[in-house]
Amino acid sequence: MTHTNGTLQxxxxxxxxxxxxxFALALKQQLDIKIVGCGRNSDNLEAAKQLGAIDTYETDxxxxxxxxxxxxxxxxxxAMEMVFRAMQGHLGADTIVTDAGSAKATVVAAAEQIFADxxxxxxxxxxxxxxxxxxxxxxxxxxxxxRRVVLTPTKQTKPEAVAQVQTLWELTGAFITQMSVEHxxxxxxATSHLPHMLAYVLVDLLAHETDSKxxxxxxxxxxxxxxxxxxxxPVMWHDICVANKTALLEQMDAFSQHLMQxxxxxxxxxxDEVKALFQRAQQARENLQxx
Amino acid sequence: MTHTNGTLQxxxxxxxxxxxxxFALALKQQLDIKIVGCGRNSDNLEAAKQLGAIDTYETDxxxxxxxxxxxxxxxxxxAMEMVFRAMQGHLGADTIVTDAGSAKATVVAAAEQIFADxxxxxxxxxxxxxxxxxxxxxxxxxxxxxRRVVLTPTKQTKPEAVAQVQTLWELTGAFITQMSVEHxxxxxxATSHLPHMLAYVLVDLLAHETDSKxxxxxxxxxxxxxxxxxxxxPVMWHDICVANKTALLEQMDAFSQHLMQxxxxxxxxxxDEVKALFQRAQQARENLQxx
Numbered sequence: 214m215t216h217t218n219g220t221l222q223x224x225x226x227x228x229x230x231x232x233x234x235x236f237a238l239a240l241k242q243q244l245d246i247k248i249v250g251c252g253r254n255s256d257n258l259e260a261a262k263q264l265g266a267i268d269t270y271e272t273d274x275x276x277x278x279x280x281x282x283x284x285x286x287x288x289x290x291x292a293m294e295m296v297f298r299a300m301q302g303h304l305g306a307d308t309i310v311t312d313a314g315s316a317k318a319t320v321v322a323a324a325e326q327i328f329a330d331x332x333x334x335x336x337x338x339x340x341x342x343x344x345x346x347x348x349x350x351x352x353x354x355x356x357x358x359x360r361r362v363v364l365t366p367t368k369q370t371k372p373e374a375v376a377q378v379q380t381l382w383e384l385t386g387a388f389i390t391q392m393s394v395e396h397x398x399x400x401x402x403a404t405s406h407l408p409h410m411l412a413y414v415l416v417d418l419l420a421h422e423t424d425s426k427x428x429x430x431x432x433x434x435x436x437x438x439x440x441x442x443x444x445x446x447p448v449m450w451h452d453i454c455v456a457n458k459t460a461l462l463e464q465m466d467a468f469s470q471h472l473m474q475x476x477x478x479x480x481x482x483x484x485d486e487v488k489a490l491f492q493r494a495q496q497a498r499e500n501l502q503x504x
Numbered sequence: 505m506t507h508t509n510g511t512l513q514x515x516x517x518x519x520x521x522x523x524x525x526x527f528a529l530a531l532k533q534q535l536d537i538k539i540v541g542c543g544r545n546s547d548n549l550e551a552a553k554q555l556g557a558i559d560t561y562e563t564d565x566x567x568x569x570x571x572x573x574x575x576x577x578x579x580x581x582x583a584m585e586m587v588f589r590a591m592q593g594h595l596g597a598d599t600i601v602t603d604a605g606s607a608k609a610t611v612v613a614a615a616e617q618i619f620a621d622x623x624x625x626x627x628x629x630x631x632x633x634x635x636x637x638x639x640x641x642x643x644x645x646x647x648x649x650x651r652r653v654v655l656t657p658t659k660q661t662k663p664e665a666v667a668q669v670q671t672l673w674e675l676t677g678a679f680i681t682q683m684s685v686e687h688x689x690x691x692x693x694a695t696s697h698l699p700h701m702l703a704y705v706l707v708d709l710l711a712h713e714t715d716s717k718x719x720x721x722x723x724x725x726x727x728x729x730x731x732x733x734x735x736x737x738p739v740m741w742h743d744i745c746v747a748n749k750t751a752l753l754e755q756m757d758a759f760s761q762h763l764m765q766x767x768x769x770x771x772x773x774x775x776d777e778v779k780a781l782f783q784r785a786q787q788a789r790e791n792l793q794x795x
Contacts, residue, residue: 341722361721361722363722396715400715400718400719400722401722403710403713403719403727404710404719404720404722404727405727407706408706408727408729408730410763410766411702411706411730411763412785413766413781413782413785414759414762414763414766414781414785415698415699415702415759416785416788416789417762417781417784417785417788418758418759418762419694419695419788420784420785420788422694424687424691425788427691428691428694428695429695429788430652431632431652431654431691431692431695436694436695436696436699438699438729438730438732438733439699439702439729440789441729442729443782443785443786443789444786444789444790445782445786446786447779447782447783447785447786448779450779450782451775451778451779451782454770454775454778455775458770458771461770462767462770462771465763465766465767465770466767467709468705468706468709468763469760469763469764469767471705471708471709472701472702472705472756472759472760473760475701475704475705475756476753476756476757476760479745479749479752479753479756480749480753484742484745484746487742487745488738488739488741488742490704490705490708491704491734491736491738491741491742492738493708493711494703494704494705494707494708494711494734494738495734495735495736495737495738497707497708497710497711497716497720498707498731498734498735499735
């Protein structure tokens with residue numbers, strides 16, 4: 214057990230599901246710290262307590278954050294603003310607040326508006342990790358090991374607050390990197406949000422064909438990978454689309470144009486150019502050492 | 505060892521790579537049969553012999569097929585027509601010819617044109633199986649176990665020829681189904697060829713962005729699955745695009761329209777409709793029990 218020099222005695226986690234629960238379990242293995250859970254569902258919170266993720270819990274957000282040195286908000290993107298409003302007025306002067314939202318611009322805007330001069334203590338974060346299953350029952354202390362966590366502090370964020378959040382994430386075994394809010398949202402739109410859109414659209418398209426049962430039966434390698442992606446939580450992805458609409462629309466347009474170009478080359482019989490695209494893609498994957 | 509009542513004594517495999525080699529290894533475990541390998545590269549054929557896939561080999565196609573009761577053509581789609589021409593004139597009156605091409609219309613058209621009245625002995629086939637690695641060194645006797653093999657006999661194909669080919673595939677542990685040439689090409693365009701196009705286009709698109717190194721580093725779950733698909737052999741996929749151009753263009757157009765519809769809904773703030781699409785896709789996957 215590591216002690217944190219008394220700087221961090223109480224951590225409150227709002228939203229004790231897969232992300233919040235795994236954070237708690239990982240920290241419990243490393244730190245002697247009191248973790249307070251908060252959520253709407255007390256059965257879920259009781260389960261989190263039984264699993265050893267949290268020490269105690271509250272369903273009232275104001276009560277849950279009072280006395281906390283740090284608050285980790287791991288609720289769906291669509292609930293962030295409401296949670297911030299409920300916390301406001303109950304936070305200590307130096308309480309650090311951080312989050313796990315997978316798009317950052319809208320979360321930062323809400324935090325700056327609601328927390329006002331206390332927004333200097335808000336450290337926007339995004340752990341790039343997950344599982345197909347959700348809920349605290351799927352939480353794992355090792356979920357973040359060797360995974361990336363991106364922190365996107367703004368110009369006004371206090372460096373000491375960033376350092377404290379970074380220290381906790383490092384204890385979970387994650388790699389921490391920092392980038393701007395805008396850059397984060399662009400990179401994630403390209404690498405995660407766009408691929409999810411493509412998978413959802415493909416599965417929905419094929420499910421509507423008259424011979425969809427047969428089509429799904431013959432699902433070869435390629436399609437199977439797509440359906441796995443399309444099994445992700447629709448509400449979470451709805452929230453991501455709302456939050457990261459601008460960057461995502463740009464990526465969708467760029468993709469559509471590139472697909473149409475391939476379509477035209479095929480239609481025109483320019484198959485050498487078609488092959489060149491396939492070769493570039495294969496080479497890019499090799500060069501960039503994607504495993 | 506099962507004996508085939510003397511009906512099948514010599515099998516010739518043209519193209520002893522992953523597909524041809526795995527077919528040979530699986531049959532060698534089940535049948536007392538002479539397998540002749542044929543290809544352009546005698547080092548590869550010698551390796552196939554050392555691995556126990558084939559008994560002997562020829563680099564001349566005419567010599568390789570003479571005396572064969574059945575010929576299995578497992579060459580790239582782009583080489584099928586040339587191989588058929590080289591076989592023509594060297595086949596016995598009742599020699600059955602079957603293939604492993606992943607699009608069927610162009611292969612059947614070539615067979616009917618080249619084999620003329622002997623095309624009744626041609627059984628078009630497509631084993632839906634593969635690995636990321638290719639070549640006979642990647643061949644496995646169990647590659648086809650529990651995998652689907654589609655046979656697409658035409659109206660003129662001899663039923664006895666279909667039955668013989670089906671019997672051999674059953675010995676490899678595969679499930680055999682039959683459908684029309686046109687239907688096969690449509691189903692595969694939807695479930696395999698279109699997903700590969702999407703993956704290639706996405707990887708090529710992101711590889712060209714200025715921060716591609718960073719983008720690939722942050723490759724989250726979704727993108728990683730796409731890059732795996734885009735690692736497939738560019739020449740094979742070029743050949744598939746040429747052979748199945750019509751069905752594939754139709755699927756690409758349907759996909760583009762569906763993607764544009766989602767794009768418009770997002771741009772217009774119709775996020776309930778966006779969520780409904782995600783829910784339909786998730787539900788379709790569950791209903792159709794894709795694993």
